[in-house]
Amino acid sequence: xxxxxxxxxxxxxxxxxxxxxxxxxxxxxxxxxxxxxxxxxxxxxxxxxxxxxxxxxxxxxxxxxxxxxxxxxxxxxxxxxxxxxxxxxxxxxxxxxxxxxxxxxxxxxxxxxxxxxxxxxxxxxxxxxxxxxxxxxxxxxxxxxxxxxxxxxxxxxxxxxxxxxxxxxxxxxxxxxxxxxxxxxxxxxxxxxxxxxxxxxxxxxxxxxxxxxxxxxxxxxx
Amino acid sequence: xxxxxxxxxxxxxxxxxxxxxxxxxxxxxxxxxxxxxxxxxxxxxxxxxxxxxxxxxxxxxxxxxxxxxxxxxxxxxxxxxxxxxxxxxxxxxxxxxxxxxxxxxxxxxxxxxxxxxxxxxxxxxxxxxxxxxxxxxxxxxxxxxxxxxxxxxxxxxxxxxxxxxxxxxxxxxxxxxxxxxxxxxxxxxxxxxxxxxxxxxxxxxxxxxxxxxxxxxxxxxxxxxxxxxxxxxxxxxxxxxxxxxxxxxxxxxxxxxxxxxxxxxxxxxxxxxxxxxxxxxxxxxxxxxxxxxxxxxxxxxxxxxxxxxxxxxxxxxxxxxxxxxxxxxxxxxxxxxxxxxxx
Numbered sequence: 256x257x258x259x260x261x262x263x264x265x266x267x268x269x270x271x272x273x274x275x276x277x278x279x280x281x282x283x284x285x286x287x288x289x290x291x292x293x294x295x296x297x298x299x300x301x302x303x304x305x306x307x308x309x310x311x312x313x314x315x316x317x318x319x320x321x322x323x324x325x326x327x328x329x330x331x332x333x334x335x336x337x338x339x340x341x342x343x344x345x346x347x348x349x350x351x352x353x354x355x356x357x358x359x360x361x362x363x364x365x366x367x368x369x370x371x372x373x374x375x376x377x378x379x380x381x382x383x384x385x386x387x388x389x390x391x392x393x394x395x396x397x398x399x400x401x402x403x404x405x406x407x408x409x410x411x412x413x414x415x416x417x418x419x420x421x422x423x424x425x426x427x428x429x430x431x432x433x434x435x436x437x438x439x440x441x442x443x444x445x446x447x448x449x450x451x452x453x454x455x456x457x458x459x460x461x462x463x464x465x466x467x468x469x470x471x472x473x474x475x476x477x
Numbered sequence: 478x479x480x481x482x483x484x485x486x487x488x489x490x491x492x493x494x495x496x497x498x499x500x501x502x503x504x505x506x507x508x509x510x511x512x513x514x515x516x517x518x519x520x521x522x523x524x525x526x527x528x529x530x531x532x533x534x535x536x537x538x539x540x541x542x543x544x545x546x547x548x549x550x551x552x553x554x555x556x557x558x559x560x561x562x563x564x565x566x567x568x569x570x571x572x573x574x575x576x577x578x579x580x581x582x583x584x585x586x587x588x589x590x591x592x593x594x595x596x597x598x599x600x601x602x603x604x605x606x607x608x609x610x611x612x613x614x615x616x617x618x619x620x621x622x623x624x625x626x627x628x629x630x631x632x633x634x635x636x637x638x639x640x641x642x643x644x645x646x647x648x649x650x651x652x653x654x655x656x657x658x659x660x661x662x663x664x665x666x667x668x669x670x671x672x673x674x675x676x677x678x679x680x681x682x683x684x685x686x687x688x689x690x691x692x693x694x695x696x697x698x699x700x701x702x703x704x705x706x707x708x709x710x711x712x713x714x715x716x717x718x719x720x721x722x723x724x725x726x727x728x729x730x731x732x733x734x735x736x737x738x739x740x741x742x743x744x745x746x747x748x749x750x751x752x753x754x755x756x757x758x759x760x761x762x763x764x765x766x767x768x769x770x771x772x773x774x775x776x777x778x779x780x781x782x783x784x785x786x787x788x789x790x791x792x793x794x795x796x797x798x799x800x801x802x803x804x805x806x807x808x809x810x811x812x813x814x815x816x817x818x819x820x
Contacts, residue, residue, distance in 0.1 A: 272655060335514075335661065335738055336654055400653035473657055475648040475780070 261316060266323040271331055272399045274324045275344060281317045282351045283392040285310075286455075289354050290385050293361070293448075297374045297381075301365065311358045317351055339469060346462050347395065353458055357451040366444045370433060373445075376426045380452060383419045387412045387459050394466050406470040409463035416460040423453050486559040487698050490689055491707055493566050498686035498711035501585075502530055502718020507679060509730035510742035511672045516665045523724055527716035529673045533680025534687065534715050537757060538708035542684030545760040547691025550593060550618055552611045557692040561596050564814060566689060568592040568807035572799070583799050584764035589685045590621060591803030599808040603815055617760075622800070624761040628752050629771035635748040636775030640741075644779070648740065664739040671746040678753035684762040686711045745772045767796060 269277065292307030321344075328341055368374050390412050397405035426449055430442065437445070508526040512519055537543070551557070557565075569588040576583035594613070601612040651657045687708055694704040749768045756763045770792070777784050 332515075332662075336658055340654075398653065399655040402653055469654070473654060475644045475651075 261319055263319075263323075266320060267327075269323075271324070271327055271340060274320055274327065275340065275347070276396050278317060278320045278324065278344065279347050279392055279395045281314075281320065282347050282354075283388060285314060285317075286350065286354055286388045287385065289358055290381050290388070292358075293452075294378065294381055296361075296366070297368065297378055299367075305362070308358045308362050311354060312362065317348075321348065336473070339472075342465070343395070343398070343469075346458075346465060349458055350455070350462070353451075353455045357448075357455060360447055360451060361444075364440060364444050366441055368445075369435065369437065369441070370429070373426065373429055373433075376422060376429065377449075380419055380422050380426065383415055383422070384452060384456055384459075387415050387419075387456065387463075390415075391459050391463060394463060398466060398469060402470040402474050406467050406474075409467045412463040413460055416456055419456055420453075423449060423456075483559055483698075486563055487693060490559060490562050490566065490693060493570075494686045494689040494707070495710055495714050497566075497585075497689070498534065498683075499714040499718040499722070501534075501680075501683045501686065502527065502715040502720075503722035504585075504726075505530060505676070505679060505719055505723050506726055506730055507672060507675050507746065508719070508723070509727045510737070510739075510746060511668055512727055512731035513733075513737060514665045514668060514739045514742070516669050516739075519724070519728065523720050523727070525669075525673060526676050527719040529676035530680035530683075530719060531712035531716035533677035534683060535680075535709055535712035536677075537681040538687050538705065538711075541757050541760045542682055542762045543687035543691040543708075545617060545621065546589065546593070546684040546688025546762055547693075548695040549614055549760065550590070550621065551597065552607060552613050555597075555607055555612060556696040558600075558696065559693070559698060560814065561600060561811070562689055562692050564596050564807055564811040565589065565592040568595065568810050569685075569803060571810075572803045572806055576795075576799075583795060584767060585685055586683075586762045586764045587625065587796070587799040588803040589688065590762065591800040592807035594618070594800075595804035595807030595809075596811045598804070599811045599815075603812065620759070621761055624756055624759075624763050625767070625800075628756055628761075628763040629767045632748050632752045632768040633771040633775040633778075635751060636744055636772040637779045639744045639748060640776055640779040643740065643744065661739050664743050668739045668743045668746065671743050671750060675746045675750035675753070678750050678757055679765055680712070680715055681757045682753045682763060682765065683715070686715075688762070741776055745769065745776055748772045748775070764796075 266274070266277075288307045289311050292304045292311070295301075295303035295307065324344055328337065328344075331337065368377075390408050394405045394408040394412070397408065427446070430437075430445055430449070505526070508522055511517065511526075512522050516522075517525070548556070569585065569592045572588050572592075573583055573585055597612050598609055601607050601609045647660075651660055690699065690704055690707050690711070693699040694701065699707070749765065749772050752768050753763070753765060770789075774784055774789070
């Protein structure tokens, strides 16, 4: 479970690298909570869905880490990678922003899935989302120690995203062409949910491309 | 005893030579790579760079490039008259100013030597004291002109090889950003050493100012002690050029270099310093900017980056044209002066 508050001094003693890793861990944890929350919704477990999503919406520990990071990066004696590290951090932050947006939209309405096949397809997409979120966390942590490995992991993320995209269009197709008509609120809710998941997955893919850009920029091949 | 008018020209020449030394410092961008890494505080970097360029100029003032420009380039028994030196300076200043207004990067070295050639040719034709064939030390002049072609090429090759070697045995083994940062922190201090080394040889190879003074020494207008006194003054003004005037261009360039790696700067500066050192020891005045441009190209090619050949081609044309145009301009000015009996 996400810690409520970090010790300020402990945070200040962490390096830029450690703060980035911690920030990534917090955001990743929130992402997993969000995905598991949606999975609970698919299983009609509304209590877990609500708890998970409210936890994501209310947690602010990442703000604490962000503030310490920002105050440290400007004083850091990093020479040429300062701008890139700052951008990396802001890209992690964007995951939180998109996740928060998705969370708040999903909390607006209590949906009941009318279609079992839809549920199965959505579960498959959520599984892929969890996978790419995990891989992205590993890739971000590898930037400091092994850019080559980070590059390879990002390649896997992009491959998984390609697979996901096809499933997402199939899901939207199913939504628009379902035999029975949904009530308009349900239709709108499900459509927005799929599009928001696509947005989050796209951001993860773009982020992985940025990590690959960093690898190409910094690595000098023989 | 020289006439009052000649005395006046000598004073003007000394002032212009000192002004040239100041402009050499003011146009020097070598420090930007160092300032960009943040290795030293800005003012300290200017101070160190200024001292290095001034020292280079003073230490080598007894011969080398100054002697080549001020004496060795001329044929046996021929020395510059004060009016010839004045024309050389006026012509190269005019050509450099035209270049600046047109936005064309020109070499002050090529411009000065070109002006010398133009003035001496017109002098030998109009004064009939010496024939144009004997007016020059052709071996020396030939070596100087050849060095203009070879120095950028050597700069390119040395940079390319140094980078390939460093990449193969060290840089390619750095896997993560943390390792790279740590290694580059060490390169930052090596870059400081390389920049000081480069600045010394930039000062030593800047023959424009001291070449004029050496010409005055060679024709007897200046005594040896006076020459060395003014050489020291030139060194001090080169220092002031960096400290007072170059700071703006250095700060501007450095702000664009925060992303560049100290290891790259180290290789480029070391290569150009080696070329400048060899050229100086052989008494060959070469263009620092031409060498640096080719070092950067060598680095880009070694890193498999794109090179803007179109821009390079345009720049190459102006590089080649500088010498003949400066010679022509100087010849015309000298001829005009002698026609109106100004000199």
